[in-house]
Amino acid sequence: MNNLPQTLAQWLTHLERLHPSEIELGLDRVRQVAQRLNLIHFDAKLVLVGGTNGKGTTCAMLESILLQAGYKVGVYCSPHLIRYTERVRINRQELTEQAHCQSFLDIEKGRGDIALTYFEFGTLSALNLLKQANLDVVLLEVGLGGRLDATNIVEPDVSVVTTVDIDHVDWLGDNREDVGFEKAGIYRKGKPAICGDLTPPQSLIKHVSDIGANLVLAKQDYTFELASDSWQWQNSEQKFAALPLINMPIQNAATALACLHALQLNAPEDAIVKGLADAQLAGRMQVWQTSPKVILDVAHNPQSAQYLAQQLVQYRAQGIKCLAVVGMLKDKDIAATMAHFCDTFSHWYLADLQGPRGAKAEELKQHLPAQANVNEYGSVVEAYQQALTDSESKSVVIVFGSFYTVADIIALDNKG
Known part of the structure; x- marks a missing residue:
């Protein structure tokens, strides 16, 4: 442990040199370190959010609504735009560089001789920081795909696939059925499996059935409709008739509300309205x-x-x-x-x-x-x-x- 990095910039350089590959999909190595450090299970409600597009906005809207409702909320997202510290938010605030450095040191001590990629190391550190924060809800954004992504080592209470489209062809396949199967890998038996895609691949639906997850589909289990100056959302138990128009995709907002319902947390309608109106995310319109x-x-x-x-x-x-x-x-x-x-x-x-x-x-x-x-x-x-x-x-x-x-x-x- 001699000559370890001291600053965040030094740590990030260290992370880049630890593993010969930028991406190496697979959970064995990262899960082994997480188990050593007790980072698999959380006392907080945990949501795993995957999908080709819309992960960041869905997390941002959920975060904003839950904060308005009085919950303590943590978010892990990637990539960052300017600062690495953007990747972890506690109650919408970034943590200090020193907090990240200390967490990186925890992971470095815990990994032993196990090689980790930059993303795997960063994910473990984020889980460490989120667990230390004593949160009510943790929102984790999947990095790439889902089934073999480092975030998928946790045990989520709710899993969300926002949309399915072709991207990262070398890793996920060149058609929506292959991509859909990879995305569906974040779903869990007996837990809500939300899909916000309006035409979900059959591979995703079949995987949910095979593992016995509780599928919640857009347009089937919940609906949303745009009006001239508002929009509405409803399922079999709830209806919100005058939601504010926002600068983010309404489809993702509807997915966020389906997730909120699945979490079974108390969020009054005024918190939902204010939360949606207040949601923000850099680089999205x-x-x-x-x-x-x-x-x-x-x-x-x-x-x-x-x-x-x-x-x-x-x-x-x-x-x-x-x-x-x-x-x-x-x-x-x-x-x-x-x-x-x-x-x-x-x-x-x-x-x-x-x-x-x-x-x-x-x-x-x-x-x-x-x-x-x-x-x-x-x-x-x-x-x-x-x-x-x-x-x-x-x-x-x-x-x-x-x-x-x-x-x-x-x-x-x-x-x-």
Whole structure:
């Protein structure tokens, strides 16, 4: 234990060097360490949230509602945008770097000679911090897939799959049935198994039946309906008729309410209304500035791109010019993602993303129509600054394509 890291930055460098692979799916190693440190079972109600898109917003809305109802709530989410400390929230507050350092030391002592990936080590540390906080409810966001993700070592009271779409093809498969099976791996026998996807894969439904979990399906066991200035949610026992419109997908809000009902916790309707209205999450339809309007969104796959495109229709209808600043990872489905924006943007500012997974601007351009107005840049910051220069006061600049893309803009403005 000599020469251990002292600062958070040093610890994160240490984590990156512990294991030869960035990702190694499987639970044996991480479960062994968790058992040594008593991190499998929690006194708090525990919710495991997986899905292709919508995990972060579903957790954020649940967190906000539960806090309004007076509960102590902890959240573990990933990836972070700017600070590693974003990954663990206690009552919506980040913990200090020193708290993370101490928790990393606990895991380092407990792991012995077991090699852990960066994500596995971070997940164990998050569980350690959440367990120490004496919480009422813990919300864990799955990292990748579900069945073999490090978060799946715990025993949840409720498991949620928000949506199922194709992403992380190398790890999860290239069709919704394969992906659905991996996502369904977080469900447990005899426990609520919520699925917010509107057309759930048969593989997910079959797995729930095979293990004897209690399936709760959107459109079947609960419904939601959008009105002009509100929306409503109901199941066989409850109905909320005038819920506030929010800057997050209503489908995910409905999933959050289904989870809340399954937890069987007391949350008055006013706490639900206030919680939904107060929910927030960086990088999800986030208005970053107003003149010109800049919107940051981490949409990076076809399903999330489709939702983003739908939200931008209002600007086209008003004749407002929309400019796109885009950087993506090359292992994403770039063609299908970009296809949702064929008629959305008057100009594209395409950026290279750095690192081995980053796509070049010229690669992105190949997936746009020949007649599109396109400029290519060596960095997200260069692309963004040129888009601002070219924009008018009533223009809307949309920054999307990756967590890394959005993070670059937040970091730029934080420096300024």
